[in-house]
Amino acid sequence: MEALTAKSVTKRYTQHTALDDVSISIPEKSIYGLLGPNGAGKTTLIRIINQIIDSDSGEISIFNEKLSPRHIGTIGYLPEERGLYKKLKVGEQLLYLAQLKGMTKAEALDKLKVWLTKFEIKDWWNKKVEDLSKGMAQKVQFVSTVLHEPKLIILDEPFSGFDPINAQLITNEILELRDKGSTIIFSTHRMETVEALCDHIALINKSKKILEGPKKQIKDAYKTNTFLVEHIGNNFVLPADKYDLMEQHKLEDNYYHSTLRIRGVGSPNQLIRDLVEKTEVHSFVEKIPTMSEIFISLVKEDPSL
Amino acid sequence: MNKIWLIMQREFLNRVQKKSFLVATILVPLIFPAVIAVMGFILMKQEKSAGVSVVEVLDESGKMSFENSSKFEFVSVTGTLENAKVTYNESSHFALLYIPAFDLAKPEGMILYSRESPSIRKMGDLENMLEQRIRDLKLEQFNIDKETLKGLKTSVSLKSISLSKSGEEKDSNTGMLYILGFILGVLIYMFVLIYGMQIMLGVIEEKTSKIVEVIVSSVKPFQLMMGKILGIASVGLLQFFIWALLISVLSTAAMSLFGLNMPQQQAMEQVMNQVDDPEMAEAMQSNEKIMNIMKSVNEIPYTYIVFNFAFYFLGGYLLYGALFAAVGSAVDSQQEAQQFTFPITLPLIIAYFGLFMFILNDPDSTASFWFSIIPFTSPVAMVGRLGYNPPLWQLILSQVLLIGGFIFTTWIAGRIYRVGILMHGTKVNYKVLAKWFMMKG
Numbered sequence: 001m002e003a004l005t006a007k008s009v010t011k012r013y014t015q016h017t018a019l020d021d022v023s024i025s026i027p028e029k030s031i032y033g034l035l036g037p038n039g040a041g042k043t044t045l046i047r048i049i050n051q052i053i054d055s056d057s058g059e060i061s062i063f064n065e066k067l068s069p070r071h072i073g074t075i076g077y078l079p080e081e082r083g084l085y086k087k088l089k090v091g092e093q094l095l096y097l098a099q100l101k102g103m104t105k106a107e108a109l110d111k112l113k114v115w116l117t118k119f120e121i122k123d124w125w126n127k128k129v130e131d132l133s134k135g136m137a138q139k140v141q142f143v144s145t146v147l148h149e150p151k152l153i154i155l156d157e158p159f160s161g162f163d164p165i166n167a168q169l170i171t172n173e174i175l176e177l178r179d180k181g182s183t184i185i186f187s188t189h190r191m192e193t194v195e196a197l198c199d200h201i202a203l204i205n206k207s208k209k210i211l212e213g214p215k216k217q218i219k220d221a222y223k224t225n226t227f228l229v230e231h232i233g234n235n236f237v238l239p240a241d242k243y244d245l246m247e248q249h250k251l252e253d254n255y256y257h258s259t260l261r262i263r264g265v266g267s268p269n270q271l272i273r274d275l276v277e278k279t280e281v282h283s284f285v286e287k288i289p290t291m292s293e294i295f296i297s298l299v300k301e302d303p304s305l
Numbered sequence: 306m307n308k309i310w311l312i313m314q315r316e317f318l319n320r321v322q323k324k325s326f327l328v329a330t331i332l333v334p335l336i337f338p339a340v341i342a343v344m345g346f347i348l349m350k351q352e353k354s355a356g357v358s359v360v361e362v363l364d365e366s367g368k369m370s371f372e373n374s375s376k377f378e379f380v381s382v383t384g385t386l387e388n389a390k391v392t393y394n395e396s397s398h399f400a401l402l403y404i405p406a407f408d409l410a411k412p413e414g415m416i417l418y419s420r421e422s423p424s425i426r427k428m429g430d431l432e433n434m435l436e437q438r439i440r441d442l443k444l445e446q447f448n449i450d451k452e453t454l455k456g457l458k459t460s461v462s463l464k465s466i467s468l469s470k471s472g473e474e475k476d477s478n479t480g481m482l483y484i485l486g487f488i489l490g491v492l493i494y495m496f497v498l499i500y501g502m503q504i505m506l507g508v509i510e511e512k513t514s515k516i517v518e519v520i521v522s523s524v525k526p527f528q529l530m531m532g533k534i535l536g537i538a539s540v541g542l543l544q545f546f547i548w549a550l551l552i553s554v555l556s557t558a559a560m561s562l563f564g565l566n567m568p569q570q571q572a573m574e575q576v577m578n579q580v581d582d583p584e585m586a587e588a589m590q591s592n593e594k595i596m597n598i599m600k601s602v603n604e605i606p607y608t609y610i611v612f613n614f615a616f617y618f619l620g621g622y623l624l625y626g627a628l629f630a631a632v633g634s635a636v637d638s639q640q641e642a643q644q645f646t647f648p649i650t651l652p653l654i655i656a657y658f659g660l661f662m663f664i665l666n667d668p669d670s671t672a673s674f675w676f677s678i679i680p681f682t683s684p685v686a687m688v689g690r691l692g693y694n695p696p697l698w699q700l701i702l703s704q705v706l707l708i709g710g711f712i713f714t715t716w717i718a719g720r721i722y723r724v725g726i727l728m729h730g731t732k733v734n735y736k737v738l739a740k741w742f743m744m745k746g
Contacts, residue, residue: 050522083515100523
């Protein structure tokens with residue numbers, strides 16, 4: 001089942017089009033990366049999913065139902081611009097936000113106990129948010145996002161402002177939530193996060209979706225048949241009609257590192273055979289494009305630019 | 306609806322639990338009487354310590370003579386004015402009063418020389434003395450003695466009774482109604498401004514702390530706006546009722562302190578009616594003025610006024626509150642808000658001036674009518690007229706229009722608000738606001 005599908009969603013403002021005929025499909029229990037440069041339209045799409053603003057046209061369904069105000073409790077949203085009531089105490093604040101999401105006070109209290117213990121922030125109950133450090137406030141905000149056990153969690157740049165230890169804590173929580181059945185949408189331009197966590201990806205640029213699919217598939221599609229080889233000596237030549245030597249540099253002693261691309265229909269095995277005849281191979285690895293490379297190349301190549 | 310209620314509760318508790326609310330609620334009813342008492346005390350003390358001012362009198366007409374009083378001592382001087390000025394400057398006397406020879410029919414040319422400019426009060430006192438003396442001289446000229454004049458003096462106090470259509474008679478004390486209208490009008494003006502500003506600051510805070518995006522993912526922007534407006538309204542109403550309670554408790558306490566509590570007063574009135582002895586009656590005469598005031602205080606139709614006041618308070622507050630919310634949503638800081646707060650408070654300020662200039666003095670004039678009908682001014686204007694018994698059709702028309710008015714401003718404000726709260730760093734002017742208003746979804 002799809003956790004969320006958007007069909008031909010368009011949003012226009014007087015001077016520009018924020019989303020132009022964008023369709024995405026987010027499988028249930030996936031961690032879905034929504035990528036794109038600043039101003040591409042990610043936030044607009046997220047706001048439409050959160051029903052903060054309406055789209056001009058297009059349709060959105062969530063767990064096979066048409067998106068409507070009763071799905072507010074189904075979604076948990078952590079906006080990029082974090083914010084809490086500064087003068088309000090942590091406990092009161094979390095209870096209030098949970099009630100706005102439709103929980104009863106008793107339910108919220110029960111769930112809060114679990115989360116605050118887990119995050120070791122139980123003592124903060126009576127602290128005002130303005131007295132917390134930035135990282136502490138981030139934890140509180142994360143709890144408020146997931147407290148009502150949303151089936152769809154939308155995180156906009158979730159790791160900004162976290163130190164590595166807390167970032168790890170949040171990462172583990174996200175994975176655990178996914179394993180328990182939640183679907184997670186990441187909006188980010190931090191590619192390490194995408195590499196590590198996402199299994200599905202959509203790339204939005206200039207208000208259009210230019211790429212979508214499982215991460216593995218995308219990476220396979222962008223492979224260039226390039227291999228990284230470590231070998232001894234460089235006084236050999238490979239047949240130029242079969243291989244391109246993209247780059248070569250010397251490591252210590254007589255070791256060399258070469259980047260080779262297979263032209264035409266050659267296979268990696270053939271390359272290895274050709275290599276071992278001429279040199280001593282120490283390592284042989286396929287060069288898989290990073291998300292960052294795909295991202296940059298796609299955004300740069302985008303003909304609409 | 307449930308969510309508006311939640312937000313309302315939160316806004317209410319946030320403000321009521323603050324120490325500043327408690328302090329303001331308890332202190333304000335005490336501050337006004339205290340300020341009046343302190344000023345009265347200072348004034349009294351000043352007058353006592355001021356002592357006697359010595360005034361040199363150079364009377365070239367030879368007609369004037371003054372009696373020394375507790376305030377002034379008069380010293381006659383002779384010679385030319387130039388000489389008198391020189392001697393006055395060498396003395397430590399308060400002033401030099403120069404009276405040239407004058408025509409009784411046209412007394413002109415009198416001058417008061419002094420080193421410091423004299424207070425209006427002292428000038429007034431001296432003018433009175435001169436007028437008195439000239440009047441006496443005129444009386445002499447017409448051969449009227451003072452005794453005859455005294456016999457001519459008549460005192461009439463006009464009792465004003467308002468007659469209702471059903472023929473019911475009610476004492477009306479115009480002075481009392483003026484004060485009542487004044488207090489109610491100013492209260493509305495202050496309430497709307499103070500609580501309107503609170504709405505605006507609350508919205509700005511939510512916007513700058515970025516919490517608003519989280520909230521509007523749970524509730525509609527309109528619900529958030531209404532919850533805030535209504536929550537603050539309930540704070541205002543609570544505060545108002547506490548003040549009303551405190552003031553009535555305090556004034557009852559004060560009255561009983563002066564032996565004038567309500568039941569006693571009524572008993573006295575009964576006694577007075579039965580008394581035949583003219584001497585007793587005269588002794589009570591002095592109390593009559595106070596009694597009359599007390600009586601008209603008692604006769605104010607409290608439920609009518611409290612109900613209508615509450616209506617105009619809420620109506621005016623909702624009308625302006627929505628506009629304040631819209632301004633708060635459009636800007637990123639309080640300084641930026643100033644360019645918009647002035648235009649929206651302008652009608653309120655105009656109503657406030659109208660209250661003093663004609664509504665209280667002439668509650669049935671055309672201007673008063675229009676002011677109390679137009680929703681932007683009616684909360685202040687109509688409340689000022691309440692005591693004067695405005696015609697029922699005017700009251701109803703005014704209230705219906707006010708309801709329509711705040712629905713209208715809330716609608717406009719809601720459309721600006723829903724866009725404004727999500728906009729950061731935009732340079733906002735009226736054109737931008739209009740664009741937001743027109744924006745769909």
